Amino acid sequence: MYCTETEVIIIGGGPVGLIIALELDRQGINCLLVNNQLQTAVHPKANAINSRSMEHFRRHGIASKIRSSGLPSDYPTDVTYVTRLTGYELARLSMPSSSEAVKQAKHSNSIYDCSEPPHRCSQIYLEKILYDEVLNRKRIDVRFGHEFEEFNEINGGVTAKIRDLSANTKYNVSAKYLIGADGGRSKVRRQLGIEYEGEGGVLRRMMGGAMQATFFYAERNDQWLKLKESWQYWIITSDLRALLMSVDGRNKFVLLTRIPDSNKANTIDDKDLISRAAGVPVKSKILLRQQWTAGHALIATSYGSNKVWLAGDSAHLFTPTGGLGMNTGIDDGVNLAWKLAAVINGWGGPNLLQSYEKDRRPIGIRNLSFATEFAESIGSFGVSSKIEEDSEAGKVERDKLGYHLINHGQREFLIPGIVLGARYDNSSIIWQDKSLPVPDEPYSYISTARPGSRAPHVWLKDGSAICDHFGTGFTLLKFNSVKSIDRLFFAANKSGVPIKLFDCNENNLKSHYGADLTLVGPDGHVVWRGNKIPNECNSLIDRIRGV
Structure with missing residues (x-):
């Protein structure tokens, strides 16, 4: 060896x-x-x-x-809930294409208050x-x-x-x-x-227990997929639960299905599954199949x-x-x-x-x-056998299920608070101030520079994001003419801690951060903020470097 x-x-x-x-x-x-x-x-x-x-x-x-x-870039990222791909549309959660999302972010008109x-x-x-x-x-x-x-x-x-x-x-x-x-x-x-x-492996009608993912190629046409373009199509009937996802926005897809009997997993006909989801025969080429367990x-x-x-x-x-x-x-x-x-x-x-x-x-x-809450919401409800009927009773069932699904979709896919609101309130390497934590709300993001939080996003006049100026070590953001910041750099240098100064006097920046000075860690999370460098400079440096 x-x-x-x-x-x-x-x-x-x-x-x-x-x-x-x-x-x-x-x-x-x-x-x-x-x-x-x-x-x-x-x-x-x-x-x-x-x-x-x-x-x-x-x-x-x-x-x-x-x-x-x-x-x-121009492909919609909608999530659509249907009975079959040629059947009834139950609900649709409209979401922007990639290019539209970037434009919204640039104009600060997005639920995701971020640069990306x-x-x-x-x-x-x-x-x-x-x-x-x-x-x-x-x-x-x-x-x-x-x-x-x-x-x-x-x-x-x-x-x-x-x-x-x-x-x-x-x-x-x-x-x-x-x-x-x-x-x-x-x-x-x-x-x-x-x-x-x-x-582990909690059983549900969908997203729980034995699952199969079928990666396949099929020419997209109205014969089997006549619905408006979407990123995801959830197929929900009394005899089938499945999720079709567009991989490339053209002809490559992946179909996720629940395997009712894991002992018969090897006998599953992938092409038949695709056709059942569509409601009509689909000419497809199976690229790969993978079986796995959901419900973890x-x-x-x-x-x-x-x-x-x-x-x-x-x-x-x-x-x-x-x-x-x-x-x-x-x-x-x-x-x-x-x-x-x-x-x-x-x-x-x-x-x-x-x-x-x-x-x-x-x-x-x-x-x-x-994630478990979302899985329970999409995977644990029953579906009436009338859901596909062209009748008043069928319409009632579809309307009722559609109401549940659109509410579920908003909870699963519009989650800026979960994505951007992760914070380290009790971290041993942050210097906490006396401010109260904002609510950890999954469906709305409350921007805050309270230590432990992700540093708030701000677009600068030159078109860059403030995060573009963070260094590989710590970054001291200085928003006003604060004196005597050299003490912090002296204390950091003495311990070998890398700190970069970003001096930015653009209007309203302080309002995003709540202080004249904010120290951001290498991962983009705030470790300290204040209007002046604390007297306990050495203690602050020792705290953020884990001493």
């Missing part, structure tokens, strides 16, 4: 592992990315990138590239963009087709045993830290002896310790309602990466890494609760 060395080993090359690698590279940290697959995702999987994730991608200069993938509105892009496209980006970063050693076997914590670090699958040879890699971003069946989590807690609301009892940490699905498993699984994992990765980098670079204190779980696990629990 041959041995190599790096600073951080990342196990798992999905979106979470890839963003961690990019974040570490941005912080000047060398890392090794190990993935047991030879290529990025070939099945659509996740298909909703929320605003917070897009903000993270913006920081790496790839948000526009991602926005040019997935659904075309959400985007509908399949994981097959997202992973490829992230993968190409990590290949261009000099500090990232990418090894797809290599399988992690086990790790050992020795000599103040960690050594991983890895198998090169093509050569069938093993080798060791030594590092300072190891991250398990290797999914729900995480080998890293299992070796740590950490279990999930919560509910699971979270790891610990997010790791010492030299080994968990992020993404290895730390929590979601049912996909609300699109919170991958996006929560991306936020995990950003939080963990800067803290690892701080410790490796010598300025992070002994409590900094412990703050990762204190910050992120409550958010995992919060988001799991929301």
Whole structure:
């Protein structure tokens, strides 16, 4: 066996592992990315990138590239509920196309008060963009087709045993830290002896129990899909629950269906399922099928310790309602990466890494609760056998169900508070002020610079967003002529803490932040604010660096 060395080993090359690698590279940290697959995702999987994730991608200069993938810029992102694809429309939640969403954001006319509105892009496209980006970063050693076997914590670090699958040879890699971003069946989590807690595989009529995802090609035409273009079509009848999603806005789709009898899963006729959802025969080409289990609301009892940490699905498993699984994992990765980098670079204190779980696990629990609520709402109601009847009784049933569905759709898909309102109120590395926390309201986002919150978005006169000026370390936002800020920089420099000054005197900026000075962390969350530098300057610096 041959041995190599790096600073951080990342196990798992999905979106979470890839963003961690990019974040570490941005912080000047060398890392090794190990993935047991030879290529990025070939099945659509996740298909909703929320605003917070897009903000993270913006920081790496790839948000526009991602926005040019997935659904075309002029394609509606509506969610439509139907009896069949050729049947009755029960309800429709209209949402803007990507280009319209960007225009709304630019004019501050969006429910998502941010620089990057959400985007509908399949994981097959997202992973490829992230993968190409990590290949261009000099500090990232990418090894797809290599399988992690086990790790050992020795000599103040960690050594991983890895198998090169093509050569069938093993080798060791030594590092300072190891991250398990290797999914729900995480080998890293299992070796740590950490279990999930919560509910798994809860049975529902939809989004609960055994599920199948069929990725297929079909020429779009009015014979089987005469409805107005939508991102999602939910098929709801008394004998079938399914979800059809447009992957490319043209001829590629994925159909999610509940498998009533998991023992007969291998006998399912995919083409017949597609035709049943349409209500007419559909000429289709099956590209790939994948069976999985929905109904999870699971979270790891610990997010790791010492030299080994968990992020993404290895730390929590979601049912996909609300699109919170991958996006929560991306936020995990950003939080963990800067803290690892701080410790490796010598300025992070002994409590900094412990703050990762204190910050992120409550958010995992919060988001799991929301996702479960959405799954119950869409998956647990019954449907009358009259729903497809061309009769007054059928119309009554359709109107009644449509009312429920439009209310559900608004709750599942219009969730700016969940997406942008995650905050670290009880974090050990923020310097809290005396202001009261704003309500954690899932369906509306209340912008606040209270420490622990995401720094409020503001467009500047030059067309940039204020977040475009945040540095790789901490950023001190200065909105007025405040004197004696040098003391903060002196204290930071003494401890090696990187702080950048952004001096901006544009009108009304202070009103967004509630103070003349605001200190923003590397992940874009506020760690302190005030109208003058506190007398306890050294204590403030020690707090934010985890001492």
